[in-house]
Amino acid sequence: MNAPLRLVLASGNPHKAAEMRALAADSRLPLEFLSATAFGGMPPVVEDTGTFSGNARRKARALLDRLPAGHWSLADDSGLCVDALEGAPGVESAYYAGPAGDAAANLAKLVTAMTDVPPARRGAHFVCVLCLLDPSGRESLFEGRCAGRLAAAPDGGGGFGYDPLFIPEGQTATLARLGDAAKNALSHRARAWSALAAAFRHGMLGPA
Numbered sequence: 754m755n756a757p758l759r760l761v762l763a764s765g766n767p768h769k770a771a772e773m774r775a776l777a778a779d780s781r782l783p784l785e786f787l788s789a790t791a792f793g794g795m796p797p798v799v800e801d802t803g804t805f806s807g808n809a810r811r812k813a814r815a816l817l818d819r820l821p822a823g824h825w826s827l828a829d830d831s832g833l834c835v836d837a838l839e840g841a842p843g844v845e846s847a848y849y850a851g852p853a854g855d856a857a858a859n860l861a862k863l864v865t866a867m868t869d870v871p872p873a874r875r876g877a878h879f880v881c882v883l884c885l886l887d888p889s890g891r892e893s894l895f896e897g898r899c900a901g902r903l904a905a906a907p908d909g910g911g912g913f914g915y916d917p918l919f920i921p922e923g924q925t926a927t928l929a930r931l932g933d934a935a936k937n938a939l940s941h942r943a944r945a946w947s948a949l950a951a952a953f954r955h956g957m958l959g960p961a
Contacts, residue, residue, distance in 0.1 A: 897944030
């Protein structure tokens with residue numbers, strides 16, 4: 754490829770954008786990573802498909818419709834699935850505390866819901882699905898998961914969302930305590946991006 758692929762992230766979340774930009778930079782692929790803000794912002798999307806892949810697909814297509822020719826659209830849908838809560842908050846992770854809630858309210862609600870749950874039943878995993886659309890609308894999906902458990906209380910000032918409560922498998926500290934470098938090596942989003950990057954490197958993705 755002579756020119757880098759112009760990849761636009763379908764998200765208005767600055768934390769998510771920063772994380773994805775760092776992953777893209779570390780992969781050293783011939784990509785120009787752009788924000789939806791450069792094209793009028795992310796259009797409103799109702800995330801009610803009930804699945805990570807369905808929500809990611811809906812966001813990616815909504816953004817692609819407003820991009821100039823030659824641009825790719827990339828959307829992420831992710832969430833935390835807690836065993837003791839039968840998979841909740843899951844696809845509702847961003848709205849767990851209600852439509853008017855924010856990340857702090859979501860985290861507080863989860864802490865309360867898990868108050869009486871013993872350590873042996875605090876298993877959980879993060880899921881991320883990336884939906885990549887080429888300029889013609891051809892779709893590719895990539896999934897990443899990060900298994901772990903929930904701490905007794907939030908710990909650490911890094912990361913965002915539920916990171917202060919989640920301890921990845923094999924670790925003794927929360928994602929919020931481990932720091933960005935460690936998170937970008939083992940998170941659900943990092944693993945989904947790794948699958949996408951591998952597809953690029955092996956020629957499975959390219960100009961439409």
